Amino acid sequence: MSQPQQALQLVLFRDDLRTVDHPALHAARDAGDTVALYILDEQSPGIRPLGGAARWWLHQALLSLRESLDDLGIPLILRRGPAARILAELSQDGNLDEVHWNRRYGEAERAVDAELKLQLRGDGIAAHSYSAALLHEPWELLTQNGTGYKVFTPFYNSLRAQELRPPLPAPAPQQRQGFPLPPSESLDDWKLLPTTPDWSEGLAATWTPGEPAAQKRLAETLSSIAQDYAEHHDRPDLDGTSALSPALRWGHLSAHQVWDELSKYAVHSPGAAQGAAAMRRQVAWRDFCWHLNYHHPQLPTENLRSEFDDFAWAWPADGDEVAEKVARWQRGQTGFGLVDAGMAQLWRTGWMHNRVRMVTASLLVKNLAVHWKVGEQWFWDTLVDADVACNSANWQWVAGSGADASPYFRVFNPELQAKKFDPRGSYVARYAPLAAEPLVDLKESREQALEAYSEMKLRQGK
Ligand code: FAD
Numbered sequence: 001m002s003q004p005q006q007a008l009q010l011v012l013f014r015d016d017l018r019t020v021d022h023p024a025l026h027a028a029r030d031a032g033d034t035v036a037l038y039i040l041d042e043q044s045p046g047i048r049p050l051g052g053a054a055r056w057w058l059h060q061a062l063l064s065l066r067e068s069l070d071d072l073g074i075p076l077i078l079r080r081g082p083a084a085r086i087l088a089e090l091s092q093d094g095n096l097d098e099v100h101w102n103r104r105y106g107e108a109e110r111a112v113d114a115e116l117k118l119q120l121r122g123d124g125i126a127a128h129s130y131s132a133a134l135l136h137e138p139w140e141l142l143t144q145n146g147t148g149y150k151v152f153t154p155f156y157n158s159l160r161a162q163e164l165r166p167p168l169p170a171p172a173p174q175q176r177q178g179f180p181l182p183p184s185e186s187l188d189d190w191k192l193l194p195t196t197p198d199w200s201e202g203l204a205a206t207w208t209p210g211e212p213a214a215q216k217r218l219a220e221t222l223s224s225i226a227q228d229y230a231e232h233h234d235r236p237d238l239d240g241t242s243a244l245s246p247a248l249r250w251g252h253l254s255a256h257q258v259w260d261e262l263s264k265y266a267v268h269s270p271g272a273a274q275g276a277a278a279m280r281r282q283v284a285w286r287d288f289c290w291h292l293n294y295h296h297p298q299l300p301t302e303n304l305r306s307e308f309d310d311f312a313w314a315w316p317a318d319g320d321e322v323a324e325k326v327a328r329w330q331r332g333q334t335g336f337g338l339v340d341a342g343m344a345q346l347w348r349t350g351w352m353h354n355r356v357r358m359v360t361a362s363l364l365v366k367n368l369a370v371h372w373k374v375g376e377q378w379f380w381d382t383l384v385d386a387d388v389a390c391n392s393a394n395w396q397w398v399a400g401s402g403a404d405a406s407p408y409f410r411v412f413n414p415e416l417q418a419k420k421f422d423p424r425g426s427y428v429a430r431y432a433p434l435a436a437e438p439l440v441d442l443k444e445s446r447e448q449a450l451e452a453y454s455e456m457k458l459r460q461g462k
Contacts, residue, residue: 007097008179009034010090011074012083014109016102016132016251017065018211019072021167023130024100029074029171031098033179036069037090038062040080040190046108048300048388051381053350056200057209059192061250064210073174077184083112084119090182091123099125102132102251105290106388107297134287135255136162138294148295150304150403155291156284167256202348207246207384214247218258221279222265229275233282236342236353237427242279243351245385248286258283286390292403293389299402300376300392308401311456313371325368328439329360330378332431335438336414338422339363341431348431350384355421361398362412367445369452372399400453408453411446 009028013036016022028034040058042049050058066076079086090096099120104113113129120127131137138148141158149155194200207213221242225232232240247253259280266276293299303309316323328334332343342356352360357379364375376395380386396402400410422428 007032008095010096010099011036012099012101013038013065013076014101014104014251015249016254017061018214018252018254019065019068019170020211020215021132021254021257022102022170023132023168024102024128025074026168026171027128027130028098028100029072029174033174034074034171035181036065036074036076037086037182038065038076038078039083039086040078041083041086041112043082044084044108044112046111048108048380051383051386052194052199053203053382053384054386055192056194056203057207057246057250057350057384059187059190060207060209061252062187064212068211071173072171073176075181075184077182078187078190079182079185080190084115087116087120088123091120091125093182095180096125099127101127101129103129103137105133105138105294132254132256133251134290135159135164135259135284136287138291141291148291149288150292152285152288152404155288156281159284159287164256164259167254167260203350203384206349206351209246209250209252209384211252214244214252217242217244217247218253218261222261226262226265226275226279227269227271230278233278234355235421236338236356237422237424241353245387245390246351248283249385249387249390255283255286286387289387289389289393292393296403299396300388301373303399303401304396304403305401305405307456307460307462308399310459311401312369312452313365314369315371316374322368322370325439326364326370326374328436329364329368329370329375333436333439334363335436336363336418336442337425337428337432337435338414338418340436341422341428344431346379346382350382352383353427355417356427357394358398359412359414359417361395363414365395365399366408366411366449367440367442369445369449372396372401409450411449413442413446415442 009031011025011028011034019025041047069076101113104110117127136159141149141155143149221244225240225242228240232238244253244258248255262276262280266273296304314322316326330343332340332347334340338356339360342352342360346352361375364370365372372395376392379391393402397405400406400408418428
């Protein structure tokens, strides 16, 4: 007589590629023998395909996750395709007991997960979802009118007033039982890494994707960055920020872990308290962007302030003048040192300092009058921390079309910004030592931008 097959707990990994503070993994291990599954799903409706830098990161991150899970005795299965189809295939094998995942908050992702729950239930398999990615669920922090916050400061005050759960430890290792495993695909077959040409050298020289490196970076942040963060975080020349954004984007660390470590660190000294508070505030911006995206799912694709639908943005078309300007912006050949250094840093390392992101974005949307979605897409393709909510919320913030946005008339002057935030010019010298011919006249293009804004308001009778 054949042995009855052992029922398995399945954990779906998505943007939470870690073992510590992973509620779904924790619950699965408590319930029984666990198998982990990562689905490369670029086919379910509305799912945005990853950009090039993100694909590179994902490849390395999955190798690292496999090692961490191996240490816990948990096998990692890789499959590619629509999540509903993959789960249906695994359910048919008949030895799935329960499925666990941490929640996602994008509209398309929520729709996929809701479908999955129904489908699994139909197959007699329980599905459990957990809160893990954000400090608070988007439906937990609401204004008195019961709507999501559109302004950061009251959002932050409300966030701070709520209790946070402590992070969970990694689950206990399991003895490998030799249970039959669902078939796995080969990561190499997914071809996530660039080949022709291979532009990933700078990324590999800058980053080590995965949970162990992220934990190390968090420790380094506490020992050498946090103390002066309040003073240094706006200075691209000082490496004064955590550079934890890819770790948070891919979930190698949870926001809870970062927040918790910063809170513990804050009691070290008065300077520590100030630095930790300033950094916690930034971590809360990430939550804010995701809450916005939850309550306004059109955030990545449409102006939050609909009056900007009428703005005379320029769009590039094959070979035209706008396309040429966009290409020079992308290549870091605008002639403005801080912008060119930022775009070079982005291309080389897949990351850019926040202050410089604001300045480069402002040049594109205001001085060059190009639609923010053009810049958002370039960042989406090139950032290792490319994150649907944070990217679009910040682009809309700079463009003036977003919630709690920088007012449209605030046009960053890249030369003044360079003087203030890169006073010795060392950041520019590091990434863009050769100055190109200026692409636009700053004063004239600023006036044109403000005029276009006034015309928009006049057309709308304001
Ligand atoms: P730190 O200053 O050390 O902050 C700690 C953490 O707080 C960050 O890792 C990040 O998770 C979060 N954070 C900080 N600032 C912001 C912010 N303004 N909005 C949301 N979260 C924030 N961030 C992304 O993670 N992904 C993106 O795709 C992205 N696109 C951006 C596009 C533009 C045009 C702009 C202006 C900003 C964008 N940001 C994005 C926000 C910000 O620039 C990065 O999070 C930050 O530069 C990451 O560096 P750090 O980890 O050293 O940040």
